[in-house]
Amino acid sequence: MRKEDCFFLGKIAKKFSFKGEVLIWLDTDEPGLYKNLESVFVEVNKHLVPFFITSSSLHKNDFLRVRFEDVDTEEDADALVGKELYLPLSALPKLEGNRFYxxxxxxxxxxxxxxxxxxxxxxxxxxxxxxxxxxxxxxxxxxxxxxxxxxxxxxxxxxxxxxxxxxxxxxxxxx
The missing domain is CATH 2.30.30.240 (PRC-barrel domain)
Structure with a gap:
């Protein structure tokens, strides 16, 4: 997946638990739209790498608490803190009327x-x-x-x- 075909979703803000969970800050007015994602692209060394989500929930309204597949420890989660997240443009909800991206x-x-x-x-x-x-x-x-x-x-x-x-x-x- 190329970055040009994606939109910036947010950033991994910090670790959440000892089991590898992270809190993701979402760059959106409607975080609830993204609580059931199956996967996201994480930018690692200038490449977009797919990460699969095993569980997620809204946390304090603007954060998404996420557990990624194969991220099971604090160290794994630490390596992701500060990384940017992307989704394909096709995943954007359609806007109508005078609202636009x-x-x-x-x-x-x-x-x-x-x-x-x-x-x-x-x-x-x-x-x-x-x-x-x-x-x-x-x-x-x-x-x-x-x-x-x-x-x-x-x-x-x-x-x-x-x-x-x-x-x-x-x-x-x-x-």
Whole structure:
């Protein structure tokens, strides 16, 4: 499995018991969706290695308490602490309406209700307090905050996001 075909699920935060159990921090708003996993990919030396889960349960709402097959001791668990976990993109729950995964809208056309086609979404910058659409129009890069009020519609069928940006925000880049 290649990392490009997967999404980051979380990290093994710490050992939980003397029998090799670990606590996994999940990078999600809905940890409950992942409590019945059969397996995950753990990044070990830049390779994704499948680990099979023999038992798991939610722990304090944001952690998953997991016992992996063949991880039976504290030492085995210790070796996994800090490792990142991935799942295939196909395992993502389908989102509908105006909810979307960042990777899903790359390549979509950004269309402003007032200005029409303002370019193609190249990436999402989520290293800022407010994630930004990075939109390319010719040689111009346009940054639009990902604010619910700006997103009118996610049109998956036509690979388009319809935006309603305040006057001046996009005009600034195109002027």
């Amino acid at each position: 960042f990777h899903e809208v790359i390549g979509f056309t950004a269309e402003d209700q007032r200005l029409g086609d303002i370019g193609t979404i190249q990436s999402i910058n989520d290293s800022t307090a407010q994630p930004l659409f990075e939109i390319k129009k010719g040689d111009t890069e346009i940054l639009v905050p990902m604010i619910d009020d700006f997103i009118v519609k996610v049109d998956r069928e036509n690979k388009k996001i319809i935006l309603n940006t305040p006057e001046g925000l996009v005009d600034l880049y195109l002027g």
